[in-house]
Amino acid sequence: MTKYKLEYIWLDGKTPIPELRGKTTLRAFDHPPTLADLPTWGFDGSSTMQAEGKTSDCLLKPVALYPDAARKDAYIVLSEVMLPDGSPHPSNTRAKTENDPDFWAGFEQEYFLYKDGRPLGFPAEGYPGPQGPYYCGVGYKYMGNVARQIVDEHLDLCLAAGIHHEGINAEVAKGQWEFQIFGKGSAKAADDTWTARYLMMRLCEKYEVDFVLYCKPIKGDWNGSGMHTNFSTKYMREVGGKEYFEALMKAFEKTIPDHIAVYGPDNHLRLTGLHETQAIDKLSTSSRMVTRAIWKIAGRTPKAIPTRSFRAF
Numbered sequence: 001m002t003k004y005k006l007e008y009i010w011l012d013g014k015t016p017i018p019e020l021r022g023k024t025t026l027r028a029f030d031h032p033p034t035l036a037d038l039p040t041w042g043f044d045g046s047s048t049m050q051a052e053g054k055t056s057d058c059l060l061k062p063v064a065l066y067p068d069a070a071r072k073d074a075y076i077v078l079s080e081v082m083l084p085d086g087s088p089h090p091s092n093t094r095a096k097t098e099n100d101p102d103f104w105a106g107f108e109q110e111y112f113l114y115k116d117g118r119p120l121g122f123p124a125e126g127y128p129g130p131q132g133p134y135y136c137g138v139g140y141k142y143m144g145n146v147a148r149q150i151v152d153e154h155l156d157l158c159l160a161a162g163i164h165h166e167g168i169n170a171e172v173a174k175g176q177w178e179f180q181i182f183g184k185g186s187a188k189a190a191d192d193t194w195t196a197r198y199l200m201m202r203l204c205e206k207y208e209v210d211f212v213l214y215c216k217p218i219k220g221d222w223n224g225s226g227m228h229t230n231f232s233t234k235y236m237r238e239v240g241g242k243e244y245f246e247a248l249m250k251a252f253e254k255t256i257p258d259h260i261a262v263y264g265p266d267n268h269l270r271l272t273g274l275h276e277t278q279a280i281d282k283l284s285t286s287s288r289m290v291t292r293a294i295w296k297i298a299g300r301t302p303k304a305i306p307t308r309s310f311r312a313f
Contacts (some may be wrong), residue, residue: 001028005074008041008060010081013049013091016265020198021048021109038062038077050081050091057084063094064191069160076161076198078191081202086152095184105189105236106166106182106230109196112175112217113147119175119218120147128174131223135172143170150200150207151177158201163192172223172276224270224277249285256283 003026005162011018025041027033045051045058060079068074081089088095113120122128133142151168158165158179166180181196183189200211216224236244245300253260260280271280279285 001030002073003028004033005068005071006033006038006064006077007068007071007074008077008079009195010043010060010079011091011194013045013089015049018091020194020201022198022202033065033075035062035065038065040082041079045081045089050089055267057091058082059084063187064195066161066163066195069157070199070202076195078195078280086201094187094190095172097190099185099187100233101185102234103186103189104182104184105186105234106180107189107193108178108180108224108228109193109232110171110176110178110227111200112173112212112214113150113177113204114175114212114217115208119173120144120209121174130221131172131174134170134174134176142174146207146209147177148173149223150203150209154179154200154203156198157203158196161195161199163196165196171225173218176223199202215264215267219269221275223275226270226277246285249283253283256281 005024006027007022007024009020009022021043023043027039029037040062041060043058043060044056046053046056048058051057058118059082060077061082062077063080064078066076066078068076080094081092083089116124118124137143147170155165155168158181163172164182165295166182168177168179170176171178179196179200181189181193183192197213204211213224213225218224260271268280271277273279273282
């Protein structure tokens, strides 16, 4: 029998943006555990903004399992938060989301690495040189001596965990980076993205650096961070057509406020029409975009369909 370290992770009740939590239990198995082997566990919800002190019990229901290469005989257990009666906790949005196994999503997660209250590479006072050389940059004067080590190590952790990682690159602002995650199935894509975020946050502890997802951490003439979403449905891949894609874009245009409302706070600071963004109340489409989407998505075999199939918003 081997004792395995099982790190249960979940989203807390912080608003408007939840944060990740995690704790470890040790369980003995005579084989590497599967999701079906894992028990429901509990935690004190009063300490995570998910319960009151007098009735603080909450449950953790395992929903995804990832090998954890940073620890020996270890796994990460992504979990949903449940109430004591077994029903989903109000903060458990995953349980309320329809999982479409034919929905493909590619997420491009932009983020900043921060140390001592400022992005890596920023001087203690003032600003570094203007944007331009940092995007996909190379060399100490642009990248520093820590960031690339972090993002490469994070890439290896994601691959070891079985996450479908697509790539990494330095982004436009100094101290800003991006990783890309692809998933088949809406639940799988989201689970992998949250687990990749967790792996980065935990890794950064070792380097005394913070992983910052806030949409506009540096005011002024600096890019903010978003998460571009590339997606395709079975209908888009197998039927599609120019008329369909044009109608789809018109439908998105009617629901801009609904989308913005769930994209997180303060995006009005980022979506200004400047710094490679569209204005927050407008949707950008073009015939070139639609044509390229049709060309990419309408492959005749699965191998002809790229993972980064369509950027819709």
